[in-house]
Amino acid sequence: MSKFTDLKYWLLILTIFTDEGLVEGKTTIKARNKAIIKTIKVGNAEIIDCYVIYRQPSLNHPLLCNDTIQLTPSSYPKGTKLDNLGTLQLTQNWQKYGSCPEGTIPIRRQGKNYNPTLLRKHHYPGLSPYENLVTSQSNDTTENYRVHEHTIIGVHGNFRGAQAKINLWNPFTETREMSISQICIEASKYKDLNTIEVGWHVYQDIYGDHQTRFFIYWTTDGYLSTGCYNLLCNGFVHTSSNISLGCNFTEVSTFHGDQKDATFSIQKDRSSGHWWVHVQGTPIGYYPSSLFTELSKTATSAKWGRHTSTQMGSGHFPSEGGLKTSSYFNWVQVFDENNMIKDPKNVKKRVTKPNYYNLEIDSDHYRTNGYGFYYGGPGYNDKCQ
Template identity: 65%
Template sequence: MLTFIDLVLWLLILISLTHEELIEGKTIQNVVNKSIIKTIKVETDEIIDCYDIYRQPSLNHHLLCNHTIQMAPSSYPKGMKSNNFGTFQLTQTWHKYGLCPEGTIPIRRKGKNYDPTLLHKHSPLNLSPYKTNVTSPYDFNGVHVHEYATIDVEGNFLGAQAKINLWQPVTEIYGEMSISQIWVTAGPDDNINTIEAGWQVYRKLHGDDYTRFFIFWTNDGYKSSGCYDLVCNGFVQISSTIALGCNFTEVSTFNGSQKDATFSIYKDQSSGHWWVQLQGISVGYYPSFLFKELSKRATQVSWGGEITNWKSKGRHTTTQMGSGHFPSEGGWKTSSYFNWVQVVNKNYTAEDPKNVVIQVTNPYCYDLKIDDKHYDTNGYGFYYGGPGYNDKCQ
């Protein structure tokens, strides 16, 4: 009969045989988890796992258990600026250390300080395009504020797109964030459906101050559904080159080179799924059956910036939006911009937004100005952003 020590030894041997250390350039068969084909270690202590596309975690969603992956969009909106993908060749830092093979998708591994309460079910992540006072266990004074500088349009839409200027804004404290994004929404505020895409700096979520690509969704007003990126099941990824939640290698510099990238969200005419594209690369899609209000169309689209203001020092935060400079300070190379802002109308044709409403929470802190001087070269666009706390922003 085996002794207790013998059993422990056999258990350790079994674990060592089935454990897999995957490093760039080496793939070792994993008996326990064959979903991960390869792992790439990045110098910033990040780890990228290359998952078999047919075994990606999102397919564990109860609505996706028998789902057939759509490997490419079946349609593309007419007139959308599909050949206008920003000022640089898109790269993310992890690309320097290896790439995921075809048939896999890159997933950024959760860090050791990962906190699932940050990702959904908690009102601090209410990203709806309205000023919001929210009581939160993470709030220093019992209340914090989401502040915005956006343009909004209402109607019936099948998508949206914009070229968004990339910056690395400074956030004042650990829990504050700065975001520049597109919102595609439908439904009443208390049960809103939304799909969001853009870039963000959010130390508490990512562990650093890098500018990172993100997506977000909810189908119940941010209450119990949805999340960032691939943290919860829902988004079906097909790209092997773009990793959600990973940082861009280049951002803009004040009075220097400007970097931007084109972000697109649009509904597939055949499947009805909502596709997300970055720089013309189809990253993946949200199946239409995840949503009730967004199952057929969007009724509002917004573009612009958002920050959270925790008032940790008894005054307005110094967290920057965009470049941290107002549109009035000079525009190009100074303030952040959105160019080639378009909606996809009910005829599946891209066009300039009409009847635009500017929503600025506090123009002394962050502002927005339509750019009416560069339409011929930049399409419909605007400058936005600001420094936060200053003599007039208290």
């Protein structure tokens, strides 16, 4: 980003600060000398605050206080095809009520349901896709974590990121349950586990509803005390004025009807080492390399799939039919140590409860959809023991 462009951002911000306030979506806020220069009321349920990018809360993290914000990635992986994106016209519901000015970022105001301790316990996977329950923890600690079911594929190696085009659905979830569809990169394991996770989920404990929402997540100690969803703790540096973390998509797939999907990716910047999150080719922001212990170097595994203890995807097994019936991932790819986009090799598949959910590799449509798979299921049903 050039000095001229940075100056343009600051001139915009100074101009906005001289105004008494901006009104949109039936809400007003006095903007003078505040980090929030505009507030957008989204119906009766949500509020979006437009923060000056250089004064966003994440920069209060002790490891980021002296960092210079990277406004755009310095490069993209070799072989990136910007025309190979999902069918979704990337819009979120809040955009119907207003927009954040250039030089600001939209932050969904934290709901009263947020409980970081509870959410870490709910999110902890309990079972690694390839290993048994963590044995290094005490029985008391282990009993507090909810074991989720998985339909996952994964690879091991050294990677600079991963991506996939993910089918969007709105699965039914029971109270206090969640359903997640995501890409995950990892390094190390157990209490030293570092992860970055990107995708969509339905999670009433955070949002108070059952809508399908864009999310990110990170941890540096195996979900024990660090990390969070979205911007519910400091760490992720948000740079996009158009996409808000934790907000719902305007469109999802329908059974035997229109299918909606979006391309999600996590990429390590060659220059800064930061881990950038992209949706539909749009850079949303990054996790600074300094946040991590193991991921400060490279990712040693990448995983794609679902974690849930309730309905998964469309709620239908892959055996019931492919497109328009079961959910899918396609164009599943990794970024290798040379920053090249490649298909995953030596893939391992993990399905914890085949009578609840299943996963089938889609080898029939490789030419058009790349490496991919169908997955899903209803959760508990008559076949379950």
